[in-house]
Amino acid sequence: MPAARVAKRSGAPRFEERLLEAFSNADGPSGWESPVRALIVGAVRDHVDSLEVDAMGNLVARIEPSGGRSRRGAPHVMLCAHMDEVGFMVTAVEKDGRLRFRKVGGIDPRILLGQVFRIGQNGARGVVGVLPAHLLTNNDMNKVIPIEELFLDIGAASREEALQAISIGDLVAFDTTYESAGRVRKGKAFDDRVGCAVLASLVQKRPPVPVTAVWTVQEEIGTRGAAAAARRVAPDLAIILEGTASGESPGASPEEQQPRMGGGPTITIQDRSLMADARLVDLLEKTAKRRRIPTQWKRPGVGGTDAGRIALSGAGVPAAVVSVACRYIHAPAAYLDIRDPQRVVELVWHALESLRKEWP
Amino acid sequence: MKPRPGSLDALLKTLVPAYGPPGRETGVRAALRTVLRGVGRTREDALGNLHLHIPGSGPRLLLVAAMDAPGVIVTRVESGGTARIDLLGGRGAAEAIGSTVLFADGERALVAYDRPASGKEVGALDSSSLYLATGYDKTAASKRFPVGSVGMLEARLDRLGDQWRASSLDNRAGAAAVAAAVLRSGKIPYDLHVIFTAQSELGSRGAMTGAFGVEPEMAVVVELAHVGEAKDQSPVTLGEGPCIGLKEHGYIAHPQALEMARKAAKAARVPIQYLVREEGSSDAGAVRRAGPGVPTVLIAIPARKTGGPDSLVHARDLERTVDLVVRLLATPPVPKPVPRARTPRRGGK
Numbered sequence: 001m002p003a004a005r006v007a008k009r010s011g012a013p014r015f016e017e018r019l020l021e022a023f024s025n026a027d028g029p030s031g032w033e034s035p036v037r038a039l040i041v042g043a044v045r046d047h048v049d050s051l052e053v054d055a056m057g058n059l060v061a062r063i064e065p066s067g068g069r070s071r072r073g074a075p076h077v078m079l080c081a082h083m084d085e086v087g088f089m090v091t092a093v094e095k096d097g098r099l100r101f102r103k104v105g106g107i108d109p110r111i112l113l114g115q116v117f118r119i120g121q122n123g124a125r126g127v128v129g130v131l132p133a134h135l136l137t138n139n140d141m142n143k144v145i146p147i148e149e150l151f152l153d154i155g156a157a158s159r160e161e162a163l164q165a166i167s168i169g170d171l172v173a174f175d176t177t178y179e180s181a182g183r184v185r186k187g188k189a190f191d192d193r194v195g196c197a198v199l200a201s202l203v204q205k206r207p208p209v210p211v212t213a214v215w216t217v218q219e220e221i222g223t224r225g226a227a228a229a230a231r232r233v234a235p236d237l238a239i240i241l242e243g244t245a246s247g248e249s250p251g252a253s254p255e256e257q258q259p260r261m262g263g264g265p266t267i268t269i270q271d272r273s274l275m276a277d278a279r280l281v282d283l284l285e286k287t288a289k290r291r292r293i294p295t296q297w298k299r300p301g302v303g304g305t306d307a308g309r310i311a312l313s314g315a316g317v318p319a320a321v322v323s324v325a326c327r328y329i330h331a332p333a334a335y336l337d338i339r340d341p342q343r344v345v346e347l348v349w350h351a352l353e354s355l356r357k358e359w360p
Numbered sequence: 361m362k363p364r365p366g367s368l369d370a371l372l373k374t375l376v377p378a379y380g381p382p383g384r385e386t387g388v389r390a391a392l393r394t395v396l397r398g399v400g401r402t403r404e405d406a407l408g409n410l411h412l413h414i415p416g417s418g419p420r421l422l423l424v425a426a427m428d429a430p431g432v433i434v435t436r437v438e439s440g441g442t443a444r445i446d447l448l449g450g451r452g453a454a455e456a457i458g459s460t461v462l463f464a465d466g467e468r469a470l471v472a473y474d475r476p477a478s479g480k481e482v483g484a485l486d487s488s489s490l491y492l493a494t495g496y497d498k499t500a501a502s503k504r505f506p507v508g509s510v511g512m513l514e515a516r517l518d519r520l521g522d523q524w525r526a527s528s529l530d531n532r533a534g535a536a537a538v539a540a541a542v543l544r545s546g547k548i549p550y551d552l553h554v555i556f557t558a559q560s561e562l563g564s565r566g567a568m569t570g571a572f573g574v575e576p577e578m579a580v581v582v583e584l585a586h587v588g589e590a591k592d593q594s595p596v597t598l599g600e601g602p603c604i605g606l607k608e609h610g611y612i613a614h615p616q617a618l619e620m621a622r623k624a625a626k627a628a629r630v631p632i633q634y635l636v637r638e639e640g641s642s643d644a645g646a647v648r649r650a651g652p653g654v655p656t657v658l659i660a661i662p663a664r665k666t667g668g669p670d671s672l673v674h675a676r677d678l679e680r681t682v683d684l685v686v687r688l689l690a691t692p693p694v695p696k697p698v699p700r701a702r703t704p705r706r707g708g709k
Binding site: 253255256258269270275277278297299300301311312313314315316317318 | 382383384405406407409433434435436437438439446448487506507508510559562565566568569570572573
């Protein structure tokens with residue numbers, strides 16, 4: 001059944017795929033989220049009651065409850081998705097024009113060789129240089145080259161030439177373009193542009209409880225934006241929207257391959273940073289059952305998100321995470337099933353609806 | 361015959377077996393509410409901490425004891441009806457082997473492990489080698505122990521000679537001591553807040569937010585110190601009285617708070633030991649750093665680890681810990697409190 005028809009029947013907002021496409025194609029490695037932020041501002045500015053960028057760079061939107069209802073008696077909900085993506089930073093330029101670079105966030109070094117990257121704000125492209133086969137020893141072929149020994153080649157012949165195109169400190173993103181085939185969407189930075197798009201879709205309709213929507217910065221380098229935002233927003237509870245790693249891997253037993261792309265919203269019970277609030281998880285699960293939305297559990301014990309930071313802010317905040325399971329996150333191109341973000345929008349929307357009645 | 365209020369034997373019997381793995385402290389919270397009925401107002405906060413407030417006119421004093429106990433979380437159910445798990449707290453995979461795990465609904469399972477290849481030591485195992493033997497087939501096990509189920513290493517209280525033995529004594533012994541001290545205390549010259557903290561096993565998460573919320577002017581944290589944790593210069597011995605913490609990971613004693621603890625011990629005629637440890641830590645560091653910072657006393661009950669999940673605590677040390685805390689609560693505030701930077705408040709000048 002097309003996602004749009006389901007959405008109409010349930011009263012939940014519709015997931016706006018065009019936003020996912022735009023957000024995914026934009027670049028925003030941690031610390032340089034402004035291109036993504038500008039797109040989000042454009043998408044949500046007409047739907048929210050106030051919009052501001054805080055000192056860290058987080059985008060904070062406040063939305064009063066629907067129907068002129070008072071805030072009293074309803075919990076103040078923080079919805080949160082991070083704008084940044086894992087990437088790299090140019091750290092030095094060699095005399096011969098090659099760039100040295102370092103990771104920003106967690107990336108498997110085995111994926112780097114031969115990759116094409118976008119560098120800085122002027123549209124420079126670079127490729128991670130690979131030595132030709134006849135210059136490699138067998139030993140070299142079998143080892144993973146540490147990033148310190150790799151270089152980015154932008155085709156410059158000298159340092160001077162390179163510095164005309166890029167600057168030291170420029171951030172570097174995968175050069176990947178959004179595409180679709182059937183239900184599958186391919187793109188970069190689905191962690192967490194899918195969350196950003198889910199959140200931007202959710203705020204297009206006024207929820208029954210007061211909401212502060214926050215698109216955070218610097219999640220991938222230690223949930224830094226969320227720390228500042230949580231203190232300021234001081235919500236009664238928080239729901240974090242994420243793109244998370246699918247567990248699918250050929251050859252593994254079926255029970256190890258959880259969660260799966262296309263399996264519905266992925267709910268976190270526990271990870272390295274968070275014991276999700278049990279009542280909130282329960283509410284999400286009940287809402288999903290009532291609305292017949294399939295859900296799955298994130299494998300406990302792995303990963304960490306803004307939720308951990310928000311939960312421990314101030315005198316403590318009940319927090320939960322709802323994610324879209326994506327294949328190959330933190331890599332050049334990820335896959336997701338387009339039904340999943342729509343289901344996340346519906347699940348979170350209906351959870352917000354029941355919060356007014358069911359939250360103590 | 362009803363035990364007198366604040367009887368440690370009765371408190372231990374109630375608190376030690378109560379269900380309460382990190383993040384799911386339901387049973388122990390309920391048990392504490394029951395034993396503290398009538399003493400003050402209790403409430404549960406966002407992280408699951410249990411707060412007890414006994415209003416008073418003096419400065420805000422915060423008394424802290426962790427109430428969660430080591431647990432496990434099911435990460436997946438396997439085809440044979442066994443379940444893979446991750447540890448929530450505790451001190452390593454090897455110690456959990458052979459423990460019974462109790463779940464909130466009363467289900468039980470046994471912690472087993474994949475025998476390591478020869479030459480590899482059992483002590484070096486990590487949680488990926490552990491699994492739960494459930495006694496069920498896959499269908500039933502998936503129903504009874506679904507992914508995300510949280511269980512606690514089942515704790516049974518035993519008395520061996522002069523010592524108590526149980527797997528949850530860290531820190532149910534501390535919680536019992538705090539409860540006993542509150543129940544035995546008369547009028548207290550403080551505005552007393554007691555927090556039985558949640559999620560301490562996951563890195564003092566409850567203490568961090570709980571202490572922030574109370575904004576205390578001074579705090580006392582009651583914990584356990586295990587024999588062998590401390591450096592050679594200050595070994596911890598069972599039966600020689602409670603330890604006063606000088607330094608541990610993330611914590612260093614506040615000079616005035618330390619002095620107050622020393623004086624209280626002397627006045628209560630409680631022999632004390634000093635604790636300096638590099639490895640272990642407690643909620644004291646999180647409380648010490650909360651908000652603008654809190655002068656904090658760490659009192660640690662000596663305990664012996666057995667290599668398995670159990671700890672041993674000397675009954676006399678426990679009694680003396682209660683005496684010390686009661687005395688501390690009765691000690692009037694230091695006349696010249698340390699000047700403190702105030703947190704700016706909304707609507708302030």
